[in-house]
Amino acid sequence: MYKGKNGIADRVIREMEGIPEISQVTIWVNGSFDVLHAGHIELFKYARSVGSRLVVGTDTDERIRELKGPTRPINKQKHRLTMLNAIKYIDKVVTFDSLEEQIRCMKESGAKTLVIGSDYKGKSIVGEDFMSVVFFERVDELSTTSIIS
Secondary structure (H helix, E strand, C coil): CCCCCCCHHHHHHHHHHCCCCHHHCEEEEEECCCCCCHHHHHHHHHHHHCCCEEEEEEECHHHHHHHHCCCCCCCCHHHHHHHHHCCCCCCEEEEECCHHHHHHHHHHCCCCEEEEEHHHCCCCCCCCCCCEEEEECCCCCCCHHHHHC
């Protein structure tokens, strides 16, 4: 699990990875966050450690159904928003119900860096054409899909 402290070692790692100085960075993370788990918390903790502000975007219930099927989401949007807003690493939570709205929210957030799970390496990533992308390694192979199964 990531245990960054924003010290000299973190600064060196950020420089090596091409991540701008912490005082200049809004970070963007997005996902369904349908069933929150420890992997999500570690993702938020890491993302917040590489920036001064973390904005989390999440899909509406309707969009999750479109993307993941009629049995999802497990948790309704208002409950997901309550949980996300309670996480100390997150500065702002926004919702979107289409790809176009997601892109608009990403741009309006002012984020220059997108943190996303390493399972997206080699895949097309929304926002990669206007944000730098930093990959976060999964924690103990946790995923909402495996938890539901």
